[in-house]
Amino acid sequence: MNSEQLGKFRAMLEEMRRDIVSDVEQTISEMTDHQFNTPDITDRATLESDRSFELRLRSREQHLLEKINEAIARIDSGTYGICEDCEEEIGLKRLEARPVATHCIDCKIKQEQREKNIGR
Structure with a gap:
């Protein structure tokens, strides 16, 4: 793989990393801004379910972020691809x-x- 191709993949991976970090920051902001003191038990259950789903997504993204960092390290070490x-x-x-x-x-x-x- 030539240096131009490696540069293209590095840029792609770094963009993926920025997107994930941005999503995580947005999720943290939204979760800390929202009040979950909803008197209706059904609404509260829905909010908790949505929150749980969002946290599972972020957990998957954390795993992907680790893979992205490993791929960038492989580019640096010359073993990518x-x-x-x-x-x-x-x-x-x-x-x-x-x-x-x-x-x-x-x-x-x-x-x-x-x-x-x-x-x-």
């Missing part, structure tokens, strides 16, 4: 679709098949 299993290059189309990918499509399919077979 190399499959962790077979050490072949990960296809550009795959990286464009999932810039945090650590496995080529063939190794990822094999990994998912193994996981599926373990769950049986």
